[in-house]
Amino acid sequence: MATLIAPKHPSPVADAEAIRNAVQGLGTNEKTIIAIIAHRNAVQRKLIRYAYEEIYQEDLVKRLESELTGEFEKAVCRWMLEPADRDAVSANVAIKQLTCDHRVITELSCIYSPEELLAVKRAYQALYKHSMEEDLAAHTSGDLRKLLVALVGTYRYDGDEVNGKLANSEAKVLHNAIKGEVIVQDEIIRIVSTRSKAQLMATFNCYKAQYGTSITKHLVEDPANQCLAAVHTALQCINNPLKYYEKVLRSALNKPGTDEDVLTRVIVTRAEKDLKEIKDLYYKRTSQSLDHAVGKDTSGDYKSFLLTLLGHQD
Amino acid sequence: MATLIAPKHPSPVADAEAIRNAVQGLGTNEKTIIAIIAHRNAVQRKLIRYAYEEIYQEDLVKRLESELTGEFEKAVCRWMLEPADRDAVSANVAIKQLTCDHRVITELSCIYSPEELLAVKRAYQALYKHSMEEDLAAHTSGDLRKLLVALVGTYRYDGDEVNGKLANSEAKVLHNAIKGEVIVQDEIIRIVSTRSKAQLMATFNCYKAQYGTSITKHLVEDPANQCLAAVHTALQCINNPLKYYEKVLRSALNKPGTDEDVLTRVIVTRAEKDLKEIKDLYYKRTSQSLDHAVGKDTSGDYKSFLLTLLGHQD
Numbered sequence: 076m077a078t079l080i081a082p083k084h085p086s087p088v089a090d091a092e093a094i095r096n097a098v099q100g101l102g103t104n105e106k107t108i109i110a111i112i113a114h115r116n117a118v119q120r121k122l123i124r125y126a127y128e129e130i131y132q133e134d135l136v137k138r139l140e141s142e143l144t145g146e147f148e149k150a151v152c153r154w155m156l157e158p159a160d161r162d163a164v165s166a167n168v169a170i171k172q173l174t175c176d177h178r179v180i181t182e183l184s185c186i187y188s189p190e191e192l193l194a195v196k197r198a199y200q201a202l203y204k205h206s207m208e209e210d211l212a213a214h215t216s217g218d219l220r221k222l223l224v225a226l227v228g229t230y231r232y233d234g235d236e237v238n239g240k241l242a243n244s245e246a247k248v249l250h251n252a253i254k255g256e257v258i259v260q261d262e263i264i265r266i267v268s269t270r271s272k273a274q275l276m277a278t279f280n281c282y283k284a285q286y287g288t289s290i291t292k293h294l295v296e297d298p299a300n301q302c303l304a305a306v307h308t309a310l311q312c313i314n315n316p317l318k319y320y321e322k323v324l325r326s327a328l329n330k331p332g333t334d335e336d337v338l339t340r341v342i343v344t345r346a347e348k349d350l351k352e353i354k355d356l357y358y359k360r361t362s363q364s365l366d367h368a369v370g371k372d373t374s375g376d377y378k379s380f381l382l383t384l385l386g387h388q389d
Numbered sequence: 390m391a392t393l394i395a396p397k398h399p400s401p402v403a404d405a406e407a408i409r410n411a412v413q414g415l416g417t418n419e420k421t422i423i424a425i426i427a428h429r430n431a432v433q434r435k436l437i438r439y440a441y442e443e444i445y446q447e448d449l450v451k452r453l454e455s456e457l458t459g460e461f462e463k464a465v466c467r468w469m470l471e472p473a474d475r476d477a478v479s480a481n482v483a484i485k486q487l488t489c490d491h492r493v494i495t496e497l498s499c500i501y502s503p504e505e506l507l508a509v510k511r512a513y514q515a516l517y518k519h520s521m522e523e524d525l526a527a528h529t530s531g532d533l534r535k536l537l538v539a540l541v542g543t544y545r546y547d548g549d550e551v552n553g554k555l556a557n558s559e560a561k562v563l564h565n566a567i568k569g570e571v572i573v574q575d576e577i578i579r580i581v582s583t584r585s586k587a588q589l590m591a592t593f594n595c596y597k598a599q600y601g602t603s604i605t606k607h608l609v610e611d612p613a614n615q616c617l618a619a620v621h622t623a624l625q626c627i628n629n630p631l632k633y634y635e636k637v638l639r640s641a642l643n644k645p646g647t648d649e650d651v652l653t654r655v656i657v658t659r660a661e662k663d664l665k666e667i668k669d670l671y672y673k674r675t676s677q678s679l680d681h682a683v684g685k686d687t688s689g690d691y692k693s694f695l696l697t698l699l700g701h702q703d
Binding site for chain 1: 510521534541548579583
């Protein structure tokens with residue numbers, strides 16, 4: 076369930092005018108901006124952008140970029156982009172980092188549906204005149220490259236059909252690959268990047284039944300091995316996306332110096348989808364509300380914006 | 390240009406009725422079948438299938454499968470399938486062979502447009518309840534697997550923008566990868582499988598300018614190295630699809646025992662596209678018409694069918 080609270084039929088023109096007033100002249104009225112856009116769903120925001128462009132002949136996101144600053148600006152602008160464009164931008168930023176943030180790529184491949192991933196790849200090409208695959212391949216290397224390019228490249232089968240015999244045999248393949256003296260990454264990459272999610276869930280269940288422990292627990296994370304860390308992330312994303320996001324938020328918040336990039340990404344991308352469930356999991360796990368934790372670690376307009384997306388009522 | 394000769398507005402119902410008469414009762418009238426379907430384009434054939442199914446409550450392709458035999462049956466049934474379904478079937482057959490026929494996969498990735506490849510991948514999933522990537526990955530191994538899965542996985546950028554500096558530097562990367570003591574396949578695979586076709590053409594041109602020879606000539610084919618053979622095919626497909634198809638036809642015909650699979654595939658898939666140009670190239674290269682060569686190496690209904698698709702008039 077979404078945490079976003081949006082009125083049913085707001086007027087895009089009235090919204091565009093109110094935002095125009097908030098950004099015109101000296102100083103910007105951030106409160107008005109938050110009060111509007113943090114209470115509008117994707118379709119409503121898109122209509123505001125259309126209306127704003129029609130009336131004022133300028134792109135609203137560009138205007139907001141120039142009016143706002145810091146983490147607040149980043150969060151607002153990502154929120155205002157169409158979901159596929161937003162994810163394409165996140166992917167591009169992740170790819171161009173010194174060390175590619177594999178989580179962004181893995182989420183797209185292992186949590187998003189094949190059609191959603193395809194939409195992001197199309198958006199990426201329209202924005203950057205390159206395929207996501209080629210940028211990813213050019214900016215990574217070694218086993219991590221093999222894994223990430225394979226993850227993004229696959230157009231997974233999205234049906235429910237599961238082959239039980241195959242699940243059984245590939246659970247064995249995975250176990251041998253993980254438990255041998257040297258971890259055989261090629262077979263792990265092949266299975267995780269190409270099989271359908273339903274098939275992978277069946278394989279993971281077989282794994283647990285045969286070896287007594289879940290595969291994610293068997294595959295111990297090794298910070299020195301980026302590829303294995305990414306495989307670990309992929310397994311978590313396929314296994315239980317909500318639990319994965321809860322964990323990601325928890326580690327973004329509970330470290331010296333909050334990881335605002337992650338905080339923004341998860342809240343902005345999930346607020347209209349399943350942030351309610353993620354909040355519940357967070358509370359169960361930490362006995363603290365996510366709103367409280369976010370409020371403690373952020374400040375100013377950025378804080379108000381995130382809390383509003385989290386469904387926090389003043 | 391197509392070699393197919395089709396009337397403008399045939400009646401699908403009249404066609405379906407005529408085909409029904411040809412397959413009903415004792416014996417099959419192959420001549421009638423050829424006279425109709427080998428003179429109908431993809432849309433017209435689809436309408437015949439619809440009409441046939443409506444009137445006779447059976448699938449025309451299944452009926453033809455049971456009525457016809459041998460290479461003629463295979464060719465007719467492939468021809469009657471929708472292009473994306475036909476290519477999905479060809480890919481599946483190629484993947485399931487003892488040694489995966491890399492040409493079928495490479496053609497899809499390096500000659501078809503990204504959207505056409507995507508359509509084939511969708512058709513593949515609808516037919517086999519698996520992704521093409523997972524079947525390919527499960528039935529191949531080693532470097533060939535890396536290359537083929539990468540080729541099929543990439544959703545290439547399809548625009549014309551070319552980065553000249555990048556073309557220059559990747560020509561060097563390719564040269565170093567090919568001319569070192571050990572061929573570094575990873576870099577070759579990355580470039581060939583992820584870059585846009587326009588970018589690759591620019592890279593190949595830089596290669597020729599810098600090193601005096603085309604990359605396809607530098608990369609000597611080594612029958613023992615399947616991956617390199619597939620890279621070679623990919624380079625040819627990107628460089629000049631018509632020349633590639635001409636060469637494939639030539640080698641299918643000029644060997645002891647014609648390779649009917651290849652003959653059927655190329656003629657059936659290109660008859661509505663560019664078989665005219667391929668025929669011209671064949672004539673230039675061999676001083677013999679393709680019709681003549683096909684006629685010499687085939688017989689019976691199969692021969693008549695292929696020659697009709699080749700635009701041969703009685």
